[in-house]
Amino acid sequence: MDKISACMWMAVITLICVGKAFSTPRDGGAYPLKKRPSVESRGGIQVNLIELRGQSVPCHEEGKVFGEQLGRNCGQNSSSQSIYGPGNYLMQISLGTPPQKFTLILDTRSDLVWVQCRPCTTCSTSIQSIFDPSLSSTFTNVTCDDQRCSSVPDTGCASNTCDYQNKNDDNQLVAEGKLFEDTISILATGFTNVKVDKFGFGCSEQNIGLQILEVDGVVGFGRGPISLVSQVGAVYGSRFSYCLTRSAPNNGLFNRVGPSKLTLGDVAVPSKPEQKARKTQWSPILKNEYNPSFYLLNLQGIAVNGNKLKVPSPGFKVEKGGRGGTVLDFGVKNSKFSQPIYDALVQALEPLIEYKKVSEVFTKLKECYNVPGPEAPKLPTITLHLQGASLSVPGDKAFIEVQSTSGQNTGRVLCLAADATDGDFNVLGSVWQHTVEVIVDNEAGKVGFSQGDCTLPA
Numbered sequence: 001m002d003k004i005s006a007c008m009w010m011a012v013i014t015l016i017c018v019g020k021a022f023s024t025p026r027d028g029g030a031y032p033l034k035k036r037p038s039v040e041s042r043g044g045i046q047v048n049l050i051e052l053r054g055q056s057v058p059c060h061e062e063g064k065v066f067g068e069q070l071g072r073n074c075g076q077n078s079s080s081q082s083i084y085g086p087g088n089y090l091m092q093i094s095l096g097t098p099p100q101k102f103t104l105i106l107d108t109r110s111d112l113v114w115v116q117c118r119p120c121t122t123c124s125t126s127i128q129s130i131f132d133p134s135l136s137s138t139f140t141n142v143t144c145d146d147q148r149c150s151s152v153p154d155t156g157c158a159s160n161t162c163d164y165q166n167k168n169d170d171n172q173l174v175a176e177g178k179l180f181e182d183t184i185s186i187l188a189t190g191f192t193n194v195k196v197d198k199f200g201f202g203c204s205e206q207n208i209g210l211q212i213l214e215v216d217g218v219v220g221f222g223r224g225p226i227s228l229v230s231q232v233g234a235v236y237g238s239r240f241s242y243c244l245t246r247s248a249p250n251n252g253l254f255n256r257v258g259p260s261k262l263t264l265g266d267v268a269v270p271s272k273p274e275q276k277a278r279k280t281q282w283s284p285i286l287k288n289e290y291n292p293s294f295y296l297l298n299l300q301g302i303a304v305n306g307n308k309l310k311v312p313s314p315g316f317k318v319e320k321g322g323r324g325g326t327v328l329d330f331g332v333k334n335s336k337f338s339q340p341i342y343d344a345l346v347q348a349l350e351p352l353i354e355y356k357k358v359s360e361v362f363t364k365l366k367e368c369y370n371v372p373g374p375e376a377p378k379l380p381t382i383t384l385h386l387q388g389a390s391l392s393v394p395g396d397k398a399f400i401e402v403q404s405t406s407g408q409n410t411g412r413v414l415c416l417a418a419d420a421t422d423g424d425f426n427v428l429g430s431v432w433q434h435t436v437e438v439i440v441d442n443e444a445g446k447v448g449f450s451q452g453d454c455t456l457p458a
Contacts, residue, residue, distance in 0.1 A: 043236035044265020045186050045194040049089040049106070051245070051260065087333030087430065089244070089260060091219060094185045094193075095201065096136030101187070102129050102216035106262075107331040111224035111293050112152055112166055113184075113231075114175055114202030115217035122206045129216050131203060133180065138197070142179035148200040149179060151226040164202055166218075175204040175217075186232070186264060194264060196235050200226055221331075222293030223285075223442065229264075230442075236265030238442040243454035244330060244434050261454050269441055269448075278437065278450035281389035285445045288322030295440060297447060298387035299326040299426060302341065304348040305380045311344045319424075326386075326426040328438070328447060334365065335418040336427040342420035345382070349416070352380045358413060367416035368402070377414060384428070389449050393432045400431055 088105045095102065095115065102115045116123040117131045133139045142148055142162045149155050149162035156163040162179040184199035204217065220227045221240070229238055244260040270278065286296040300316050302309045318324045324338075337345065346367055350357075355369040355377070371377045379395025399414040417431040439448035 044239075044263060044267035045236075046261060046263045046267075047091060047186060049091055049242070049244075049260040049262050052088045052090065088331060089430075090215065091262065092187045093219065094187060095131055095199075096182050097138040098135075099185055100129065100131055100135065102131070104217050104219040105215055106221055107218050108221045108329050109294060109327065109331055110166075110218065111220040111222040111227040112164070112202050113217070113219045113228050114166060114177070114204045116207050117177055117203035117205055120205050133203065136182055139180060139182045142181055142200055148226055151224055152179065152202075155179075166202065166204070175202065175207040177202055177204040177206065179203070184232075194232065194236060196232050199231055223295065224293040227293070232264060233442065239266055239268040239440065240264050241268040241437060241439040242330065243437045244430055245454045269439060275448070275450070280439070280448045280450040282446045282448045283386040283389040285442075285447060286318065286322055286325050288325065290322060295328040295447065296322050296325040296425075297328055297428070299384060300387055301385040302345060303383040303385065304345070305352060306383070307348065309341070309344040309348055312340050315340060323424045326428055328428050328440075330430040330433060332427060332429045333417070333431055335429040335432050336421045336423075337418060338424070338426060339420045339422065341426065342418065345418070349380055354378065365402070365415035365417070365419055369399075369414050370411055371414050372411035379414070391432075391436065391449050397434055398432065
């Protein structure tokens with residue numbers, strides 16, 4: 001990936017987080033959660049997200065950038081692939097008093113919020129921001145006996161300060177530093193910001209793999225007590241919703257189609273009449289003993305043009321403890337299914353697609369087709385049948401356009417935005433969630449789906 005110019009980055013910053021706030025903070029501090037928030041408070045904020053472009057980035061480039069540093073192999077299927085980079089979404093926060101601004105990558109499968117921090121041994125200083133604790137009057141250490149310290153994996157203790165190492169799913173180091181607390185604000189330019197005191201976060205003195213993206217860190221959106229959702233939720237409600245837009249291929253590094261929408265706090269859950277009007281469907285969040293931070297759903301079946309797949313046993317069965325469930329994740333672009341489910345899906349799709357199947361050697365996506373001309377492609381609709389809800393994925397959303405690398409294909413190359421894994425759970429990626437309003441209600445333990453409006457009100 002070419003290095004992002006300062007001018008381009010500043011242009012992106014101006015697009016981030018223009019939103020509308022509904023700030024009605026609760027009594028009490030951010031941590032720990034002292035009482036279950038009531039939805040009647042309607043606290044929260046709406047902000048815009050910007051998508052890092054990646055639908056036309058060949059896999060060999062992704063592998064070169066991230067594979068060597070994070071231990072990923074682009075040519076291998078991975079049940080837990082969550083490479084930070086193309087396809088991720090960005091939001092902006094500030095930390096400290098006076099506030100220092102940061103642009104972070106959202107990750108729904110991790111908890112810790114961390115930024116690069118002084119003194120920093122492996123941080124890029126060309127454009128990125130680096131948190132300076134000495135400039136904040138509200139900054140303090142998180143001690144080793146603090147509950148937040150035990151909420152982060154791979155922690156240690158030195159001089160009664162909680163040290164941490166943040167690793168990816170392949171146990172490769174991504175960041176390490178110390179846990180601190182300070183005032184955080186979620187920024188919505190022109191409106192009242194959501195502000196939470198004594199927010200616990202990682203102050204990373206080393207980070208690996210993010211310098212090439214020129215971002216400042218990661219914001220964990222998982223279910224754990226140290227995540228942004230949980231800590232901000234203690235004041236405004238542990239609920240959030242989002243509606244993601246799709247970027248067009250070959251339109252530059254960042255999505256210019258329009259920003260995606262994120263809502264934090266109780267206001268993320270629509271009123272009962274609004275839910276009825278939007279035909280919102282709800283599916284329970286399952287308990288996952290192995291990865292309790294994941295948003296795990298019960299996928300009970302898949303249909304192609306209305307015909308249900310025949311999948312060998314155990315198929316869609318969710319085992320005790322959460323194995324076999326489906327992770328809701330907008331931190332990864334493509335959906336992933338166990339091999340038997342993926343094979344059955346491909347077997348059902350191929351006879352219904354009239355276009356020539358092609359091979360794109362530099363993408364790990366296997367189901368690719370050459371679509372001639374500019375007309376809308378005729379592709380099957382995939383329906384995901386979840387416990388209590390059904391999510392319809394039209395063909396133009398189930399497939400993504402990729403940049404052809406073979407030089408032999410004319411027209412457009414469209415690939416199924418899904419692949420197989422050898423793991424024991426599935427992943428519902430961001431592409432198949434585009435233009436759908438997804439409501440995550442941690443208070444009620446459920447996820448809602450409805451056709452959404454991804455634009456913010458003026």
